[in-house]
Amino acid sequence: MDKIIITVVGKDTVGIIAKVCTYLSENNINILDISQTIVSGFFNMMMIADMSSAKIGFGELCEAMDALGEKIGVSVKCQKEEIFEMMHRI
Numbered sequence: 001m002d003k004i005i006i007t008v009v010g011k012d013t014v015g016i017i018a019k020v021c022t023y024l025s026e027n028n029i030n031i032l033d034i035s036q037t038i039v040s041g042f043f044n045m046m047m048i049a050d051m052s053s054a055k056i057g058f059g060e061l062c063e064a065m066d067a068l069g070e071k072i073g074v075s076v077k078c079q080k081e082e083i084f085e086m087m088h089r090i
Contacts, residue, residue: 002051003032003081004058006065010074012043019072020047023064027055043074048081 008020017036024031029049036045051058062078069076 002054004049004051004061005079005081006045006047006049007077007079008036008043008045008047008069008074010043010069010072012038012041013073016043016072016074017045019068020045020065020076023068024049027061028053029061 006020006024008016010016017034021031029051030053031047031049033048034045035047036043038044051061054061056064058078058080065076065078
């Protein structure tokens with residue numbers, strides 16, 4: 001499996017999850033786990049996804065997620081799972 005971590009943070013608006021998930025689905029990226037919360041009007045989501053069968057590469061996904069986030073008014077960041085784990089070791 002080629003796991004990635006996607007984080008989305010920003011002011012809550014209608015359709016954030018739908019837009020991110022639609023893009024992933026259209027590019028054959030499978031969502032393995034998803035967690036989201038809204039605190040005082042601010043949206044926070046973390047997803048674990050599998051890029052094994054993706055139609056695009058990781059770099060292209062990162063650029064597209066950045067652009068999508070800008071369009072909908074949130075910050076969307078992607079990281080490969082192994083990098084995420086190295087950064088968050090205690």
